[in-house]
Amino acid sequence: MTEATVDHAAELRSRLTGELVAAGHITSALVEAAFRAVPRHEFVPAGTPLEVAYNADESVVTKKDEHGVLISSVSAPFLQALMIEQAGVGRGMSVLEIGSGGYNAALLAEVVGPEGRVVSVDIDPEVTNRADAALKATGYGSRVTVVSADAEYPVPDGGPFDAIIVTVGAWDIPPAWLEQLTPTGRLVVPLRMNGITRSVAFRREADHLVSTSAEVCGFVAMQGAGEHAERIFRLPDAHGRHIDLRFDSGAPENASLLDGVLATGRTEVWSGVTIKHRVSFADLHLWFACFLPGFCRVAAEEGTELAGESGTWFPYGIVRGDSFAYLAVRPALEGAGAEFGARAYGAHGEAAAAAMVEQIQAWDRQARRGPEPTIAFWPVGSDHTQIPDDAAVLTKTHGLVTISWPAS
Incomplete structure (x- = not known):
């Protein structure tokens, strides 16, 4: 790398950091x-343009499987900054990173300092070998321990963290994860809740975990013993193209009821609920995941009628027996916004x-203008009688996730 290239990289790194600070993703001097x-x-x-490497919003693919599906990447800088801040990492701490790439572990090594400790674990030896080599090449080899293992199980000679x-x-x-976490430790995890993912920062409260913050995010799915595959129903149209309905849980028992559904007439219902352009409504998606039985994610193959209507719908749907609906919008607020509805x-x-x-109207009345929901995890054996009566409850293998929406 030439001296000019090194200088350009340093300039872009400085600019990136300034952008993350200005946007509020970085809030501490250490980070x-x-x-x-x-x-x-x-x-x-190698060969990744510097402008891509230092783009605040862009992740960089490092590995795909034989089908071209992304299985490893270096996450977008804004998200890495958010998660380190969520975890409250400081000098002298011991930190476990689950999912290796090298860069995030190096950031953590800088934050915890020489007196701290960072362990990075990944199930894929190719990923850990690459991360370990990059860490050594950049001077972090002695400051980060890279382990190739399935993090569903305790890291050998690992905690507490x-x-x-x-x-x-x-x-x-x-x-x-709970066994390796100190009593006052913080767990930050991109948790999938009925198909909707949030980076949730958890702290212990008695026998369970309670969120301190939750951020919208997207991550490559976990492999190994912790993997949880979605169920996918493919609906063909008249031209042999498909719409996929992806269920994280609660998939219909008799999917054959949907045979030929795309050949039926389409109907629509509008809510009267509007939103201005460029205003986030991500909590609506989580509300659907909590309170909309039959909830699923929708993906339209190129060439389908739905794919051709880009900008008028969002990839969230619902199945009811022989029918399905999906979230739609139409112009409102004199062109300055949109009205929510559903087409089916x-x-x-x-x-x-x-x-x-x-449920759009219920979200608008009860949650839209209120505080953020509280997310909790109740491990097997915890006292479920303490779960709030009005909480949405999602059943997991190792416990329950609850989502409580304070009244607006």
Whole structure:
């Protein structure tokens, strides 16, 4: 790398850090110093343009499987900053990173300092070998221990850790993570809740975990013993193209009822609930995941009628027997915003659309303008009588996740 290239990388790194501070993703001096120090471009694949490596919002793919599906990446800088801040990592702490890439572990090593400890674990030896080589090449080899193992189980000679940061999408929280966490430690995990993922910072409260913050995020799904596959129903249209309905849980027992559903007439129902452009409504998706039976994610193959209507719908749906509906929008507020509604296919499509619209209106009345929901994890054996009566409850293998929405 030429001297000019090194200087350009340093300039981009400084600019990136300034952007993250200005956006509020970095809030502490330690994390800011780490981002200014660690050369992110040394941890992405060779040939990656510096402008891509130092783009605040862009992750960088490091590995795909034989089908071209992404299985490893260096996460977007804004998200890495958010998660380190969520974890409250500080000088002298012991930190476990689940999901290796090298760069995030180097950031953590800078934050905890020489007196701290960082362990990075990944199930894929190719990923850990690459991370270990990059860490050694950048001077962090002695400051980060890289382990190749399935983190569903305790890391050999690992804990206890003051913070555990999970950088892969997790469907559940295995007992090993709690066993390795100090009593006052913080767990930050991209937790999948009925198909909707949030980076949740948890702290202990008696026999369970309670969220201190939750951020919208997206991550590569966990592999190994903690993997949880979605169920996918493919609906063909008249031209042999497909719409996929992806269920994290609660998949219909008789999917054959949906055979030929795309050949039926489409109906729509509108809610009267509006939103201005460029205003987030991510909590609506989580509300659906909590309170909309039959909830699923929707993906439209290129060439389908739905794919051709880009910008008028969002990939969240509901199945009711022989019909399904999906979240739609139409212009409102004199062109300055949109109205939420639902479009549907099937003999009972209008009822499916109405069920979705009912929850849009409930979210607008009860949660939209209120505080953020509280997310809790109740391990097997915890006292479930303490779960609030109005909480949404999602059943996992190792416990229950509850989501409580304070009244607006």
